[in-house]
Amino acid sequence: MAKDKNKKAKKANSSSDLNDPQCFFNRELSWLEFNRRVLHEAIDPRNPLLERVKFAAIFSANLDEFFMVRVASLQRQVEAEITSVTPDGRTAQQQLDEISQRLHPMVAQLQDLFETQLRPQLAAEGVCVLKYDELNPAQKDYLKQVFEKRVFPILTPLAVDPAHPFPLMSNLSLNLAVVLQDPETGGERFARVKVPDSLPRFVPLPIDLHPECDHSVVWAGVSLEQIIADNLEMLFPGMVIREHHLFRVTRDADLEVQEEEAENLAAAIAQEISKRRFSGSVVRFQFAPTMSEFVKETLIRGMNVDPNDLYMAQGWLATRDLMALMSLPLPHLKDQPWTPVIPKRLQALTEESIGEQETEDNIFQIIRQSDLMLHHPYESFSASVEQFILLAVRDPDVQAIKMTLYRTSSDSPIVKALISAAQSGKQVVALVEIKARFDEASNLNWARTLEEAGVHVIYGVIGLKTHTKVVLVVRQEGDEIRRYVHIGTGNYNAKTANLYTDLGLMSCREELGADLTDLFNYLTGCSKQKSFRKLxxxxxxxxxxxxxxxxxxxxxxxxxxxxxxxxxxxxxxxxxxxxxxxxxxxxxxxxxxxxxxxxxxxxxxxxxxxxxxxxxxxxxxxxxxxxxxxxxxxxxxxxxxxxxxxxxxxxxxxxxxxxxxxxxxxxxxxxxxxxxxxxxxxxxxxxxxxxxxxxxxxxxxxxxxxxxxxxxxxxxxxxxxxxxxxxxxxxxxxxxxx
Incomplete structure (x- = not known):
């Protein structure tokens, strides 16, 4: 197949053939190859052990989003009988078929990796991710107490019968399907128990109950669903537990908002968010290999699952939850810690100098000397971008602060600074992109908080997402107005600034300041700007x-x-x-x-x-x-x-x-x-x-x-x-x- 494609591609050697499908890779399959490279980081023994576990979790989390957005989009195209093809010549159904062919072996590889390599190697380092059949009676007794005190009160078993319709199952939920038998009538019943996501996925054992090994045990724990499964009789007293099986549901989670028809975009998106967890069609059904045909058919019928969306999992479901192991205090199993360095030109700044208008070390003066380039996470985000904004808030000569917020952290110093600036009487404009996928709810909350504090909040431009990362600070300097800018490649998010490599430019070049002024007018008003000086x-x-x-x-x-x-x-x-x-x-x-x-x-x-x-x-x-x-x-x-x-x-x-x-x-x-x-x-x-x-x-x-x-x-x-x-x-x- 690859040889045939190469032969065809060699024929496409003139300008008129550059649109030939053989000249393009498929977008979705290319993404799968990217995630394969992520999986390789989990396989590569050159990486520290917990870093390998982290990449296994990232691979799993990436797949969740891929199904919720990309696979869901392809399925909608198939349902709508859209027959157009991609630049590489594939229909939506052909893409779905090839995704399934490539993905099943990759998922199996991940499960085998964890079971045959990562879990044993973790155990050898004193980190024991235990299965229930590996527990002794004392350990099971302890976990039974944990279940009774902390888990049982939260659970709500849902039966399925003529009086109880098939339960709604939320996106990415982990569940137990349970088959029960009435000992008096012999009749069988079906029920579902959701594994609560309000509790940690893994329950640790106390030190005195750690397994006996040839080495010291640092941490030992059991997954929550195993504890629930071992205590199902408490949820269904008087019934016989015939079988139980773990499964997981992934739904179409893309928002569908007709912006032009929405009178209030924020309200429309808030409504869609509330529906997203349950209303999207099921795009992936993951289940344990032990699941009986009766249970599988019951779930497929109840959730209207397409047979092509079935993914049998030989090992752990929701491998993304393994990320929790990264919090263990085992530095020798992780990358060497990195503390971002304060940019050399900003190292003279001190807390005392921040906000002092005439100080020799004022960040505005540093920018006036020459443009400043920032490289995160190698250089500190908090000591540069955040300090730039904090100074603008405190400086009495700053008249206005305008910035875009696409994704920000849950405890953002920048948002708090903008609130403080507005409360002190400065002109503050924040464009909060409430259509930022999977951050819609967080951004809506930030937008409301900012509005309540007096910040001029803009929700973006109809029909467009505002993805740009820019800050404009307008400052009175003597008889002149000078504009300072930050233009970046990454979000104003202190957490991701420590995880992503990004660049930022700080400048007071007049043309950049004028361009950002025009850009914000384009974003906040009715400007039809057609040209910019530099941007x-x-x-x-x-x-x-x-x-x-x-x-x-x-x-x-x-x-x-x-x-x-x-x-x-x-x-x-x-x-x-x-x-x-x-x-x-x-x-x-x-x-x-x-x-x-x-x-x-x-x-x-x-x-x-x-x-x-x-x-x-x-x-x-x-x-x-x-x-x-x-x-x-x-x-x-x-x-x-x-x-x-x-x-x-x-x-x-x-x-x-x-x-x-x-x-x-x-x-x-x-x-x-x-x-x-x-x-x-x-x-x-x-x-x-x-x-x-x-x-x-x-x-x-x-x-x-x-x-x-x-x-x-x-x-x-x-x-x-x-x-x-x-x-x-x-x-x-x-x-x-x-």
Missing amino acids: LVAPVTLRDRMTQMIRREIEHCKADRPGRIIAKMNALIDPGIIEALYKASQAGVQIDLIIRGMCCLRPGLPGISENIRVISIVGRYLEHARIFYFHNAGQEEVYIGSADWMPRNLDRRVEAVTPVEDPVLMKELQAILAVQLADNRRAWELRSEGSYVQRQPQKGEPEWDAQVICMQQTQQGVSLQDFLRNAQKTGSAGQQSH
């Missing part, structure tokens, strides 16, 4: 400008000048951008793409994309920054921003991408790209047939882990360029012991 803004100018810059590299090659493009992002999906890149490759432009997740472009096709190389980096931190480099015949241009090359980012979201014009910062961004392109520890190379192959250090070659290099460089307090020069001399960079 590339979607859906207004971003697509056209990116395409123009790709074409410019083509023109350079045609004039016998070198053409070069390097782009780093989360996903490359857009057919128009892909076609432009193919044309650039055909013209001789050398293109390197660093795409963490989905990539629909096929590299290395003769006559089409042989000058394009694609790598993906999956490591300790989620690669989230977007960087775009164009050589431009030596007049280099570098951009950062919030947008991937996807139709939704270019056409259906408000995004902002900014040029980085400070020569020093431009070189730093190029160094980041160079480090990632040289990675031989976490990088995977995409082959033309669709497989990814992880790079390995060649014999005698040092290991280069891009994320470790950035940690080491930040710790030393030197530029990445200087660090790389020193590392080349010593050959010791990029390696981290555990």
